[in-house]
Amino acid sequence: MTTRAYDPIESRPVAFLGLGVMGHPMAGHLARAGHRVTVYNRTASKSAAWAKEYGGASAPTPREAAAGADVVFACVGNDDDLRSVTIGADGAFAGMKPGAIFVDHTTASAAVARELAAAARERGLEFIDAPVSGGNLGAINGALTVMCGGNAEAFEKIQPVALAFSKAVTLLGESGAGQLAKMVNQICIAGLVQGLSEAIAFGEKAGLDMKAVLGVIGKGAAQSWQMDNRGPTMIDNKFDFGFAVDWMRKDLGLVLDEAKRNGARLPVTALVDQFYADIQAQGGNRQDTSSLIKRLR
Structure with missing residues (x-):
């Protein structure tokens, strides 16, 4: 994990549910910022390994992890995974104290965010939908962008805590607004990656030195994060890293x-989604989203 400085902040008891490629480093930043972290993961060995690495605690169920926490963070796979760690006898909601806040970093539907926000309120809890952008490197470096929906007062309480792993944590509206903003983000990325793929493939067919071309146009109006960070690897035909095609298709489905x-009319997004289906059919499920260019070669 990249070393970063943390702003002085009151130590809080928190929980983190889900220790995948995003959750593991995010929970680590919370511990390094001085918070008292208890973790839960469906595969218990991952929880034990995290606790050994960071000196926190692990729990066998979401309910036990959430007990006594001021804030419970989660980053799991999809709507059903999120329900599995929140509701039911062993869910986090059953263990959270009145007034505690659940912050969900899963990229999920706006509908499930509203559903769980209502369920939380019935128990005297708060729920913030807070999907992130920045990928695994952003999580490792503590530089994620967090898009939030929910109660403004609850947001003010969790924002300084979430800044342990983020460079920006922003409230965008009521419950579901965070998930809707993440959808806007993914629409933008889908179009950008397709445009970049076509541009590089065109330049290669024209016999241009595309790294030199990107070096020039990357200083002008065509510049983007995707061009700077994925353009060179697309040229080198390297895709064994980053945000997997399977994950992008899940997000575009939402x-x-x-x-x-x-x-809303999304003709380009729908087309790019089908292009990603072609990459899946070629066996590229776990390759980075920039593998979209393989359709054009």
């Missing part, structure tokens, strides 16, 4: 489902 509900 986007397209929401568009059906709100009437």
Whole structure:
């Protein structure tokens, strides 16, 4: 994990549920910032390994992890995974004290965010939907961007805590707004990666030195994070890292489902989603989203 400085802050008892490629370093930043962290993971050995690495505690269920915590963070796979760690006899909601706040960093649907926010309120709890952007490197470096939806007073309480692993934590509206903002983010990325793929493939066909070309146009209006960070690896045909195609298809599925509900027209996003399906059919499920260029070679 990259060394970073943490702003002085009151130590809080917190929990973190889900120790995947994002959750493990995020929980680590909380511990290094001085918070008292208890973790839970479906695979118990991961919880034990995290606790050994960071000196925190591990618990066998979400309920036990959440007991006594002021804030319970989660980063799991999808809507059903999120329900499994929040509701039910062993869910976090059953163990949280009145007034505690659940912060969900899963990229999930706006509908489940609203559903769980309502369930939390019935128990005297608060729920903030807070999907992140920045990928695994952003989590490792403590430089994620967090998009939040929920109660403003609860947000003010969790913002300084979440800054342990983030460079920006922003409230964008009521419950579900964070998830909707993450959908906007993914729409932008899908279009950018497809445009970059076409541009590089075109330049290669034209016989250009594409690294030199990107070095020039990357200083002008075409510049983007994707160009700076993925353009060179796309040219080198390297995709064994980053944000997996399977994850992007999951996210674009959420986007397209929401568009059906709100009437938004997303012709390019729908097309890029199908292009990603082609990459999956070629066996590229776990490759970075920039592997989209393989369709054009």
